[in-house]
Amino acid sequence: MGSPLWAAYSAVTGIVFTGAFVLAGMGFEQTEGLVDVAGLFQRISITAGWCWLSLLALRLLRGQEIGDRAGGDGAGFPERYPPPRGKPPKGKTAESSGHGAP
Known part of the structure; x- marks a missing residue:
């Protein structure tokens, strides 16, 4: 499903985020x-969390996690799920997909 590099980055980020969060607390x-550096640990945890979340969003937008590798349509819908009403699958017209007006 995902790459080993992404899994390793996620694990390291989780450890850094949790450790910095606990130390800040x-x-x-x-x-x-720890009183004098609590704010630094807080900023480290926030930065690590937001960077990971931003990279996750980019991966999902690019279809690297859902769609391309999972066999979907690239928009995040695996092939076993039908597209939303009014939006025919890629390469099909509304009439041929059965999602058009009656």
Whole structure:
């Protein structure tokens, strides 16, 4: 379904996000040694999370996760699901797909 590189990046991001989030929380609770850097850990966790989420959105928009590799139409609909009403599959007209007006 996905690439091993993407899986590794996701795992590393999850570890970095969780670790930085926990350290930021400990710093905000006034844990000695972390008080002065709690904001830095907070920013690291936010940046890691948003970067991963943005890259996931790009992958989905490009059809790399759903569609192209999963055998769908490239718009995120696997072939076993019909397209929404009024939108015929690629290469078919509304009349031939049965989704047109009666």
